[in-house]
Amino acid sequence: MTKSKTKSKISCLICFFLLSFLPLASCGTHQKFMYQTDKDIQTLLKTSPAYPDTRFAVVSDLHFYDKTLGISGSAFQKYLDDDRKLLTLSEEIIAAAMEKISRENVRFVLIPGDMTKDGERINHEGVVKTLKKLESSRLKVYAVPGNHDINNGDAARYEGDETKPVPGINDMDFRVLYHEFGYKDAIATDKESLSYILEPEKELWLMGLDSCKWKENKPLSHPHTDGSFSPSTLAWIESQLILAKKEKKAVIVFMHHGIMEHYPANKKFYGKYIVDNDETVAELLAAYGVRMVFTGHYHAQDITKKEFKDSGNFIFDIETGSLVTAPCPYRIVEIKNGRSAVIKSIFIDSIPSMKDKFSGYAYDYVFNGTITMANAALDGYRVSKKQQPLISGQVSKAYCAHLSGDEKKPEMTINKEGFGLWLTFIAWMQKDLINGWWTDLPPNDNNLTIDLITGKVD
Template sequence: MEIIKKIWTCILSFLLVAPSSVAQVQMAVVSDVHVMSPSLLKEDGKAFSDYISQDRKMLRESASLLNAFTDSILHSSVKYLLIPGDLTKDGELVSHRYLIDNCLSRLRNAGITILVIPGNHDVNNPHAVEYDGNTKTRVATISRSEFAQIYKDYGYGQAIARDTASLSYVYQLTPRLRILALDATESDQNDFNKDICVTPGRLRPATLLFIKEQLANAKKQGITVIGMMHHGLLEHWQYQNKMIPGYVIDNNLPIASMMHKEGLKVMLTGHSHAQDITQYKGIYDVETGSLVSYPSPYRLITIQGDKMKITTHHINTIDSYSGKISFKDYSKSYETRGFNNFLQKVIPMQMPDSVRTKAIDFLSE
């Protein structure tokens, strides 16, 4: 695995970022943190166990994973941290506060600049609940305007431009580098009466105009722009949009072409809980996996001149874990079990039982 990592890093070190030259910048990217405030689990029991059995996120371990990640960044030379959405389990106000108090403020006090955007879980979410034995009860979530206010020290308060149609903004990271932070979520379509939280993403027409204007402005000034968005800009495997729609934004290829034409070459994304890089006609979608899903990855990025070097790192141990197998093996088995439960609902029941079982096990692995 180390050999593969070194080759992958070498290839990416020749990724052209922009025509203009940028002084060395060191940043980290972590996505889909999905932190669940410990206060939401008032008493462990059937309600939470039932939820966990149908979910592949290590929510019980989310606070410990967040702490381990925070410590790793504090011991690095990183000056900037980008988080492309799904900051919380389900948009609970207490989970947003927990993230800020236990991670973001610690890093900010150490001189690290942090930029965030919302994911589909983070705002106006009817699934924001607390668990108490056999019952679950809704708790406070946050609105779009409250999101911008809560994270005013993490991008929104210092943005050089804000989109009026979404929570998108532009941040001047260095004199020659800007971050185009894009909000493609549709939290205004969530339905509390029907208990629906909308997963797919799209960029509204007004937001597309905002993007085009901001990229044109940067190009005119010779400033490099890197994009950040929760949903994918490009498919990461063939037929992704057809088999599991909702993980790539609507109308993605024309939008990617427009962005590239206006000078954007890199979009940092998350959402799929997968670690991958793909490209389309010169624009790259650098997808970062989830901190609460195996293998708990994050990325370190160094930009030097017109080159971008990307390396992948993992959280392999956490303080709260004391199992008999390694935490890495535990997290892999947890992920496999989650996929197994998911595939039980997807693989046709008409299959012979023996074939169906083998198919589920094979696909989970």
């Protein structure tokens, strides 16, 4: 080994230890809420409105891409090499999903953000056109923004080896473009964000929360991946939950970011996919009887339950995978008998251009794309090209298992056969992530029934 390579690996080693052992930055909040101190509110919390019977769909992270922005050339390929979404097929996949959903006998559809590839106006207009077709079948559609959608400095077109900026949208544009998909029917809106409340069924309130940091995005810069709620928005959320209790309305929430970890070490490795102050947010919602929060962002089919032992409250974070990333899912949720939520997952396994070959193609695309990304990361860690294939496929298999949900953890999550000393160290540093992806936190992820009163799952 040369002296320069030795120095490079020593530098990598130092970086690993710094990243792994320095404490995570705390974004804790000391904000006090009325449910914690107000005795009248605490009495109000003892009421439990029944859920009305309803049936709805959830489809997330559409990432619509208009192919006129470019689908060839080295610049577009560079983007794809660091991405796992089926962008060039997005319009066809979305159309197939909407056609299926229109036949599902649902009352409304929830979309927890990331409508577009990177917030390009032309892509937003394409999504709106598609959603209007769905609404023509008398289905109501309700959307909130994702981190890709507003003030995104990555909005671009691709011409050969050039990436050129194109117009995106701001928050007011989003409210106008998606006026028919939530804002028109809103009975309350938050002045600090794009959050809103509406009543899709009698005695049921739907709280669409904007958890994105679009106000902090800068022109021609990558947008913020993480999410948060300002103190003002948290106060608004509580005020609406109090009103819902007083008016005996059951509440369902949907938002882009998760409100809890979906696998062990989720915060350690991908904390930006969980909203800041997640414990505070989850406890606030659970205190007011919110039992289901529908999220997206991480592109995985995963459901996780959080219980609060002191109060006996509980809440489920029901994450739906990206429609344009294998296994290309959507969910159907049916609430009946005032307390049961039956959740079923459906996967897009065929599109007109590929017929029944699509499902296999989609899996191979994300599997091979993840290997490409893993190898690029291993390049940064100075792992040799000869050693990279020994682990990159294992990383991809674990990640794809998590995307599909209901993971079946193997006895050996990392087979170290043939690993050199440096790769053995790298694998040790990343073992929590790989083990985490293989670990399915309860309950089931794809098909289950939740008792909204007791929290029990069948």
